[in-house]
Amino acid sequence: MEYVNIALPKGRIGEMTAQMFHNIGLQGWESLKNSRKLIFTDEVNKVKYFLVKPSDVPTYVEYGSADIGIVGKDVLMEECKNLYEVLNLGFGNCKVVVAGPKELLGKENNLNYKRVGTKYPHIAREYYEHKKNESVEIIKLNGSVELAPLVGLSEVIVDIVETGKTLQENGLVVLETIAQISARVVVNRVSLKMKSKGIEKIIEGLKKQIQSRAG
Amino acid sequence: MMKRYKKHTPEGFQDILFLECFRKRRLEDQCRNIFRTFGYVECETPLLEYLDVFEGEFVSSEAMYKCFDQKGRILVLRPDLTIPMARLVGSRVDMKKIPIRICYVDSVYRFNESAGKPKQIVQAGVEFIGLSTPEADAEIISVALETLISCGLEAFQIDIGQVDFFKGIVEEADLKESEIEDIRRYIDKKDIPGLEEYLDRICIDEHWKDILQQLPNLYGNFDSINQLREFVLPKRSRDALNNIESVYRILQNRGFEKYISLDLGMVTRLNYYTGIIFRGFTYGIGYPIVSGGRYDQLLGNFGTASPAVGCSHNITEILMALERQNRVAAFVEHSVLMTASQELKTEIYFMARKLRQKGMIVEEVYVDEGKEQFYKEARKKRVRHAIYLESIDKVEILNVTNNSLRILEMKEMDKWGM
Numbered sequence: 310m311e312y313v314n315i316a317l318p319k320g321r322i323g324e325m326t327a328q329m330f331h332n333i334g335l336q337g338w339e340s341l342k343n344s345r346k347l348i349f350t351d352e353v354n355k356v357k358y359f360l361v362k363p364s365d366v367p368t369y370v371e372y373g374s375a376d377i378g379i380v381g382k383d384v385l386m387e388e389c390k391n392l393y394e395v396l397n398l399g400f401g402n403c404k405v406v407v408a409g410p411k412e413l414l415g416k417e418n419n420l421n422y423k424r425v426g427t428k429y430p431h432i433a434r435e436y437y438e439h440k441k442n443e444s445v446e447i448i449k450l451n452g453s454v455e456l457a458p459l460v461g462l463s464e465v466i467v468d469i470v471e472t473g474k475t476l477q478e479n480g481l482v483v484l485e486t487i488a489q490i491s492a493r494v495v496v497n498r499v500s501l502k503m504k505s506k507g508i509e510k511i512i513e514g515l516k517k518q519i520q521s522r523a524g
Numbered sequence: 525m526m527k528r529y530k531k532h533t534p535e536g537f538q539d540i541l542f543l544e545c546f547r548k549r550r551l552e553d554q555c556r557n558i559f560r561t562f563g564y565v566e567c568e569t570p571l572l573e574y575l576d577v578f579e580g581e582f583v584s585s586e587a588m589y590k591c592f593d594q595k596g597r598i599l600v601l602r603p604d605l606t607i608p609m610a611r612l613v614g615s616r617v618d619m620k621k622i623p624i625r626i627c628y629v630d631s632v633y634r635f636n637e638s639a640g641k642p643k644q645i646v647q648a649g650v651e652f653i654g655l656s657t658p659e660a661d662a663e664i665i666s667v668a669l670e671t672l673i674s675c676g677l678e679a680f681q682i683d684i685g686q687v688d689f690f691k692g693i694v695e696e697a698d699l700k701e702s703e704i705e706d707i708r709r710y711i712d713k714k715d716i717p718g719l720e721e722y723l724d725r726i727c728i729d730e731h732w733k734d735i736l737q738q739l740p741n742l743y744g745n746f747d748s749i750n751q752l753r754e755f756v757l758p759k760r761s762r763d764a765l766n767n768i769e770s771v772y773r774i775l776q777n778r779g780f781e782k783y784i785s786l787d788l789g790m791v792t793r794l795n796y797y798t799g800i801i802f803r804g805f806t807y808g809i810g811y812p813i814v815s816g817g818r819y820d821q822l823l824g825n826f827g828t829a830s831p832a833v834g835c836s837h838n839i840t841e842i843l844m845a846l847e848r849q850n851r852v853a854a855f856v857e858h859s860v861l862m863t864a865s866q867e868l869k870t871e872i873y874f875m876a877r878k879l880r881q882k883g884m885i886v887e888e889v890y891v892d893e894g895k896e897q898f899y900k901e902a903r904k905k906r907v908r909h910a911i912y913l914e915s916i917d918k919v920e921i922l923n924v925t926n927n928s929l930r931i932l933e934m935k936e937m938d939k940w941g942m
Contacts, residue, residue: 393715397717397718496714499809
């Protein structure tokens with residue numbers, strides 16, 4: 310029988326998912342964390358896991374190297390790969406927002422020429438072009454995006470917000486909310502059809518976990 | 525400045541060499557054979573077409589390679605072959621002769637954002653024009669299955685859907701265009717939570733909501749269709765279910781059950797497809813290797829309207845799948861290297877001709893460095909045999925595979941062969 314390959318994101322979402330996997334009887338995730346090995350195999354359940362950078366999860370799943378991937382909706386919206394999105398895990402909750410200095414609150418539409426600093430150029434472009442019909446300059450950054458408006462690199466930013474503390478501490482506020490984000494389960498289109506039994510078993514197990522947590 | 529690009533092919537376009545080329549041609553010929561034995565007759569259309577042919581929602585304008593002719597008209601490298609075939613049939617074929625079976629094996633060109641992904645794809649496809657019955661639908665799917673089987677793929681599956689089921693529901697539910705498109709996208713991605721959330725937000729009858737929510741999960745066994753029959757359905761959707769069931773029965777009777785699967789949640793290109801829709805998958809490739817369906821509205825754009833159903837196989841991807849599944853054909857060469865001493869050079873040509881007529885590949889060596897050097901070359905080149913004409917009647921043959929030497933008389937050469 311074929312193995313089901315799962316791409317897990319490094320970081321918090323990956324850890325929380327691992328806990329769920331553990332609860333549905335899948336083994337071995339801890340070894341993956343503690344060793345230098347990149348792939349771990351659960352021979353009993355015929356599952357292989359590997360840890361990847363969150364923004365790479367959709368790529369592995371799209372090419373079929375991973376049959377299943379766990380990743381935040383923000384990454385999915387940014388990467389736009391052709392995948393099945395089958396489950397909302399309900400954790401890792403946050404928002405993608407437009408944020409800027411609090412002086413801009415209510416006035417951001419007055420700006421003639423807006424520069425938008427962001428780690429999510431695709432999300433930002435889609436939002437401004439199609440939702441707001443505004444022409445803006447998107448500046449791609451790789452981290453600490455909150456710095457951009459503080460040092461004059463951009464007027465606003467498009468970034469992820471969880472509690473809002475980082476924004477607050479830097480004198481920034483949420484100007485508009487673009488989307489609600491949480492961890493999702495994605496499946497390769499071919500794998501869902503060709504390894505349906507193995508994949509469905511895992512998805513059902515995860516579903517029950519979510520329901521028992523909510524209830 | 526252009527010299528930078530002298531040694532490269534454009535991104536997404538590959539040279540195809542030797543063995544790979546041989547395999548590609550062989551695959552194309554295998555497809556042609558299957559099509560031919562089903563009665564499909566091959567046609568060719570030009571590489572360049574007017575943009576107008578593809579305009580409309582058939583193909584995204586951004587995906588096409590464009591150029592201009594001398595009069596400033598916009599031309600494109602054909603991104604698809606079904607539409608040119610429809611144009612050909614509409615303008616050149618006597619529609620009184622329906623049903624018509626047409627096939628093609630040719631390249632199409634599509635721009636995509638992915639850096640390395642091929643932009644030149646070879647498609648081998650069939651079109652069955654003139655009949656809108658389940659038999660015609662089942663024939664096209666049968667051709668697709670026979671073609672994939674003959675290609676030698678390990679484990680593949682064809683998913684079958686019916687777009688009219690979805691269209692019937694959204695028509696009755698009286699939804700806006702944008703709402704239909706959003707719902708279609710959620711169903712197509714199997715985003716069940718997303719779909720639920722969306723349907724809760726918009727104004728839609730509970731009845732239709734329940735049915736639409738079933739769709740992303742309606743894949744796998746064809747019996748799942750019975751779940752839908754429990755609902756009160758509009759006529760269009762009921763007809764769609766009857767159609768897909770009939771097609772399934774026909775394929776089941778032909779022994780294709782293990783290759784086919786249901787997917788009523790397959791709702792793509794709704795402006796193009798009007799009935800049955802299907803896609804084939806295999807291991808190693810993330811995209812469909814064959815796709816097709818019924819498009820009864822297409823031919824009317826180019827001439828007399830006529831129902832049509834067809835499909836096309838992506839040869840480029842099938843080749844990749846075969847490679848990844850390690851199911852590629854070995855390059856069997858009946859090859860021979862041949863040379864002779866100076867005086868006998870002419871004789872060699874006649875000997876070679878006889879062997880070539882038997883289907884062997886004969887390469888003549890013109891550099892005369894002596895027999896031993898010649899045999900060394902033959903071993904290096906890994907040919908099957910090396911033939912050295914010693915004298916007008918003495919032929920020395922080295923079997924390179926087992927390193928054995930044979931001496932034959934000229935008259936025995938007629939019987940010699942693999």
